[in-house]
Amino acid sequence: MDPQDDSFDFLFKIILIGDSNVGKTCLVQSFKTSQFCERQQNTIGVDFTVRTLSIEGRRVKMQVWDTAGQERFRTITQSYYRSAHGAMIAYDISRRATFDSLPRWIHELKQFGAANVLTALIGNKRDLEAEREVQFEEACKLAEAKGLLAAVETSARDAWSVEEAFVMMARRLLMQNDTSVADDHTHAVMLRSNSHTVSLTSASSADEKKPCAC
Amino acid sequence: MLRRVSSSSSGKSSTSRRSSSVGFDEFGFALSKKRVRKLQHRCHDYSYPQPNPVKVKELCEFLTYWNGSSFICRNQIERFIRIGIPPAIRGRVWKCLLNIDSLRAASSFDYEACQVEIRRPLVDLGVSEYSIISTIDSLVDTENEISSGQSDLPSADLTLFKQIALDLRRSFPTHRTLMGDRPEAIEGQAKLFRVLTAFARYNPQIGYVQGMSYIAAVLLMILSEEEAFWALVALLEKPKYLSELFDSSMKKIQLQALVFHQLLKHRKPLLFQHLETLGVSSLHFIMQWFLTLFTSLPCWDSVLAIWDLIMLHGLQAVFRTGLTIILLLESRIMNMTEEAAVLPVLLRVPMDVSQHRVLIPALWNTDVQEWEINCMNSLVLEEASGGQDEEKVKKESAKCCTSSLSDGQRDVKPSQKGAKYTSKKEAPGSSAKNVFTRLLKVAQHYILESGKNSTAAKSSPAKKNPALSRLPKARISTSFAQAQSKKYVIQVRTKRSSSRRSQNSIQSGVKEERLPSQDSDGGAAEERCVKEIEERW
Numbered sequence: 001m002d003p004q005d006d007s008f009d010f011l012f013k014i015i016l017i018g019d020s021n022v023g024k025t026c027l028v029q030s031f032k033t034s035q036f037c038e039r040q041q042n043t044i045g046v047d048f049t050v051r052t053l054s055i056e057g058r059r060v061k062m063q064v065w066d067t068a069g070q071e072r073f074r075t076i077t078q079s080y081y082r083s084a085h086g087a088m089i090a091y092d093i094s095r096r097a098t099f100d101s102l103p104r105w106i107h108e109l110k111q112f113g114a115a116n117v118l119t120a121l122i123g124n125k126r127d128l129e130a131e132r133e134v135q136f137e138e139a140c141k142l143a144e145a146k147g148l149l150a151a152v153e154t155s156a157r158d159a160w161s162v163e164e165a166f167v168m169m170a171r172r173l174l175m176q177n178d179t180s181v182a183d184d185h186t187h188a189v190m191l192r193s194n195s196h197t198v199s200l201t202s203a204s205s206a207d208e209k210k211p212c213a214c
Numbered sequence: 215m216l217r218r219v220s221s222s223s224s225g226k227s228s229t230s231r232r233s234s235s236v237g238f239d240e241f242g243f244a245l246s247k248k249r250v251r252k253l254q255h256r257c258h259d260y261s262y263p264q265p266n267p268v269k270v271k272e273l274c275e276f277l278t279y280w281n282g283s284s285f286i287c288r289n290q291i292e293r294f295i296r297i298g299i300p301p302a303i304r305g306r307v308w309k310c311l312l313n314i315d316s317l318r319a320a321s322s323f324d325y326e327a328c329q330v331e332i333r334r335p336l337v338d339l340g341v342s343e344y345s346i347i348s349t350i351d352s353l354v355d356t357e358n359e360i361s362s363g364q365s366d367l368p369s370a371d372l373t374l375f376k377q378i379a380l381d382l383r384r385s386f387p388t389h390r391t392l393m394g395d396r397p398e399a400i401e402g403q404a405k406l407f408r409v410l411t412a413f414a415r416y417n418p419q420i421g422y423v424q425g426m427s428y429i430a431a432v433l434l435m436i437l438s439e440e441e442a443f444w445a446l447v448a449l450l451e452k453p454k455y456l457s458e459l460f461d462s463s464m465k466k467i468q469l470q471a472l473v474f475h476q477l478l479k480h481r482k483p484l485l486f487q488h489l490e491t492l493g494v495s496s497l498h499f500i501m502q503w504f505l506t507l508f509t510s511l512p513c514w515d516s517v518l519a520i521w522d523l524i525m526l527h528g529l530q531a532v533f534r535t536g537l538t539i540i541l542l543l544e545s546r547i548m549n550m551t552e553e554a555a556v557l558p559v560l561l562r563v564p565m566d567v568s569q570h571r572v573l574i575p576a577l578w579n580t581d582v583q584e585w586e587i588n589c590m591n592s593l594v595l596e597e598a599s600g601g602q603d604e605e606k607v608k609k610e611s612a613k614c615c616t617s618s619l620s621d622g623q624r625d626v627k628p629s630q631k632g633a634k635y636t637s638k639k640e641a642p643g644s645s646a647k648n649v650f651t652r653l654l655k656v657a658q659h660y661i662l663e664s665g666k667n668s669t670a671a672k673s674s675p676a677k678k679n680p681a682l683s684r685l686p687k688a689r690i691s692t693s694f695a696q697a698q699s700k701k702y703v704i705q706v707r708t709k710r711s712s713s714r715r716s717q718n719s720i721q722s723g724v725k726e727e728r729l730p731s732q733d734s735d736g737g738a739a740e741e742r743c744v745k746e747i748e749e750r751w
Contacts, residue, residue, distance in 0.1 A: 039387030
């Protein structure tokens with residue numbers, strides 16, 4: 001059961017941050033097991049999950065550091081930022097406050113993370129459409145304004161776009177480290193949320209920012 | 215030892231008529247479908263020993279004469295804990311061990327009055343503790359009202375209530391008292407909310423920290439609401455238990471992780487080295503283990519047995535449990551080649567290791583003394599304070615590591631010789647008297663050894679004696695002076711004194727002049743040592 005299959009071509013560390021109860025642990029679990037656990041315990045400190053993806057014949061090991069959302073743990077979780085290659089900042093689309101704290105998370109990441117840490121915004125609980133308080137465009141705008149990789153909406157409950165979000169991270173990190181991997185544009189445009197298409201990057205330009213094609 | 219097989223609790227099911235489809239095991243955990251069982255990481259096959267009716271009666275009688283400050287009482291209760299506390303009496307035992315009644319009597323804090331105070335502004339906002347989860351969103355809306363002065367709920371309180379409310383269903387989400395929105399669970403969540411908010415009022419400097427909800431929830435499973443509150447106060451405020459662990463700086467938990475790191479380094483140098491090589495940080499798993507007191511273990515009978523011991527011995531038992539777990543996983547970890555393989559087994563301790571019949575006997579056979587923790591503690595503080603000293607400490611530690619390599623499996627083996635020193639075979643090294651005897655033996659051993667060189671010491675009888683061999687190692691590692699019995703006197707002294715930081719001054723102070731005579735005259739030194747220790751205690 002434990003990932004003793006230590007053969008891999010690339011190893012990426014992803015830090016998963018965001019306010020309390022936005023579904024960080026469920027996201028990781030969905031990524032790891034494709035299952036949703038209705039009754040999830042809150043995370044104390046930092047949890048850890050690993051899954052190896054196969055991308056264009058390369059074995060990419062994704063180590064996900066799932067952090068506690070409470071402010072009090074910030075000093076400790078911050079020490080995990082430095083070694084992260086990628087960061088996913090999660091918020092809950094049905095709770096405005098969790099979106100409003102994104103700039104604080106981004107700032108913190110800039111402060112404690114590596115300079116080139118690849119960052120994506122993850123709007124979770126998309127299944128709660130009826131209770132939506134944050135429009136996807138807002139997330140796109142924020143991602144663009146802050147120069148982040150992408151904004152994605154997911155539903156850990158329905159395993160919707162979760163895998164894709166992680167694969168997108170893996171792919172992007174792979175591109176940075178291995179030039180022979182092409183930016184799979186078709187994949188990128190498949191990341192749809194709420195009928196909006198997120199284009200990760202314009203195929204030709206090296207521009208990191210993704211326009212939000214609405 | 216009788217092995218139990220879980221069954222849905224038939225006796226209590228009448229109270230939960232509406233949960234038609236959900237069954238619960240004897241400790242109240244939902245019997246989940248196979249598909250999600252692995253996700254929930256919970257075992258329902260319990261292996262704790264069936265309580266012996268005679269012993270149960272004895273224990274009940276004993277509790278009526280309980281005196282928390284009596285050594286004899288504490289000795290006696292340890293015997294009972296070792297046999298196994300029957301679930302039905304656990305509440306009484308915990309109340310005794312935590313001295314809840316006297317704590318409540320001595321405090322001017324009024325739990326009921328505090329509840330009234332907390333409830334008032336919530337009621338004004340149309341929120342009750344019974345609907346806190348569903349009304350959390352309206353609480354968010356009221357934030358604006360609060361800032362515009364329309365409510366008398368301070369916004370700090372609102373943040374606090376929100377965080378607590380978020381965690382109510384996320385602490386043991388499959389336990390009958392907290393699961394979903396059954397009437398029993400609504401009541402359970404409300405109780406948990408009240409206890410946690412009351413604690414935050416009682417100690418506003420700590421407030422609420424994630425992890426606490428697990429501790430409070432366990433207490434609520436065993437004790438009445440107000441008792442659970444005072445038990446939480448005892449656990450989170452008494453230095454013997456978890457005081458400062460939840461402080462806003464979170465410094466203490468980081469310190470404890472370093473202390474555990476040192477403990478492991480001295481007890482299991484190879485394992486320690488392996489973890490170092492793989493880059494596994496002890497803070498990572500210590501945080502979860504210590505802040506939730508091992509409630510993440512999948513086997514609940516084990517968790518409760520661990521808690522019994524923690525109630526008796528405090529933080530020391532927390533270290534002891536941590537060490538036991540990691541030792542049980544040692545062979546597995548040694549075969550792992552990356553951090554990514556190690557962390558999952560430490561964060562989600564496998565069922566086979568967590569089972570009562572495996573973990574609890576191993577726990578009793580793994581000895582960690584309070585002074586040992588103190589010793590590691592000062593070592594960590596020493597390392598943190600001085601760069602120059604650090605080199606010295608490292609050298610000493612390295613010496614220690616090599617010297618303990620030969621000891622193999624000693625930690626999990628019962629202390630054979632230890633039993634000789636005490637009449638109570640069940641609890642080697644745990645009674646105060648026993649500690650003295652050991653200290654003296656060690657002192658004697660070292661005095662005898664002082665003339666010989668270090669290689670001779672390695673092949674000394676200490677090697678065969680787990681209880682003895684451990685003590686000198688810890689001592690060597692601390693880079694204290696090479697004095698012999700003096701060390702232990704100092705340790706005992708510091709244990710009694712409230713400030714560990716004053717250790718250096720004690721060390722270099724009063725006791726120094728006695729050293730030469732001790733070195734030259736072993737017998738006299740031992741006598742003095744006895745006297746000294748007896749005086750101190």
